Amino acid sequence: MQDLLFVGLIVALYAVTHALVIALARLGRVE
């Protein structure tokens, strides 16, 4: 159970950082 939690946390950290890449790329295109 705890393994799922921490593996999920690694994947979640990836996901929020991937979202940052997408957001900054969009900002770059707008500007």
Added chain:
Amino acid sequence: MIAAILPGLLLLAVTVLLGRPLGIYMADVLEGKPAFGTRFGAKIENNIYRFAGIDPAKETGWKEYAIGVLLFSTAGALMVYLLQRLQAWLPLNPQNFSAVSPDSSFNTAVSFVTNTNWQGYSGESTMSYLTQMLGLAVQNFVSAATGIAVAAALIRGFARHSARTIGNFWVDVTRSTLYILLPIAAVVALILISQGAIQNFAAYREVATIAQQGDAGHTQTLAMGPVASQEAIKELGTNGGGFFNANSAHPFENPNSLTNFVELLAILLIPAALTFAFGRIVGDARQGWALLAAMAILFISLWLLAVQQEQQGNPLVARLGTDIQRSELQPGGNMEGKEARFGIGASALFAAVTTATSTGAVNTMHDSMMPLGGFVPLFLMQLGEVAFGGVGSGLYGMLIYAVLGVFIAGLMIGRTPEYLGKKIEAFDMKMTSIAILATPFVVLIGTAVAVSVAAGRAGVANPGAHGYSEILYAFTSAGNNNGSAFAGLSANTPFYNTALGIAMWLGRFWVLVPILAIAGSLAAKKRTPVTAGTMPTHGPLFIVLLIGAVVLIGALTYVPALALGPIVEHLMMGEG
């Protein structure tokens, strides 16, 4: 004082002497040009690309480059996590260590892929040889290579014009590992072995202690392992995670003064060399010298403060009538937490070098330094570890400050800021702001949460100003991907393992992503011709401006937090 600083001056001289040819070599490797060893390694390199399905000729824009970095690091984190959880059933575990706990596995996995190498665990009583080698040492190489790759991408951003691509991440990370890190690490490992660092797969040994030889009740367990190979890349890759808990204070990791010097040199070598690589790739060596000069001035100023504080010692101890003066019979000063083999000069130097870079290896216990002595490693990290900085991260961190510096100068004289012929515009400044503010956000919010909750305060060994410094140091170290610890803080708890793990991730990738965005933005710009109104970025004025930008941001961001920790401790000590 002079005797205490001479080894440091020699170290800086040797670093510059070796850094220049290495920087030229690194520039050729990163530019894909033929260099020493690349012909020999070409077959291995091409096989890696073929096996991984990579087209080395295909370059990408910054977005694909950043996603490559993230996917590679996430896969690495998952692998290190699994290795720790499964080590009890895997080979090369002569001590039969059980699986590492889930929260500690998470912390260590994130720690090693982010080049932080914060260690909540004690290596010799937790990790199997397989975990140390296949998990931790591999990440020591590839996390450092990732830093070099990102620095290379940013350099290309400055060097190219009207370009849509900044390189190929997979090629950069492969070439950095194969042609830069592996050969130098092999040489350093051999030097360490020649001086007594151990390299074996033996089970731990029971030995009778010298004083109690023959008395069966007094034995000591000597931890064994493949130490030298891990030690070499630990320093060279500015990683810092020790094979043993005592890190570079352990005689099997750092046997004598010569190995201490070699380890310090290994830490500084690549960050310094990258400034020369930068100058070569952008076609103006003076630009690299200017960055190196700013780094050196920042480093020397804070290092000398640490030496002075530690050599002066604790006035409260002196008031008790204890002789703390340096003499032929004793080193004097503050020897608490220091290896007698190294003394005050080499200990203060190591503390400064390890935190000026993103290394975090220690040969002295920072928690035992004088209040302002401990302030030095703390502040060096809070400056963003740009003097000389981590492998890759030092250069890209300093270049971001250079962008900020020319922006401030542009505001003062009313001109559009430029750096190396590239106009610095709104998008670049937004990315610069995110890159500079992400780490203080993580450090200060993390510290505030930790001192506010019972789980955070529970780990503090010294309540009061010093305990607060321990928490601030932990989040500063994690957020800046340093990895050294102030000790005194019991951080192997679910709260700290999770909170510091998140801090390490955000401190690495929320800086690295906007930097790659700047690289992409700069590469796409046209080059502006140099005119009489262009501010030169290779002279003393620019060096002062750059140092000013680094110190100003560091001071404005962290001085209130520092005032509650080491500064108030220093004032309290003065009051007696």
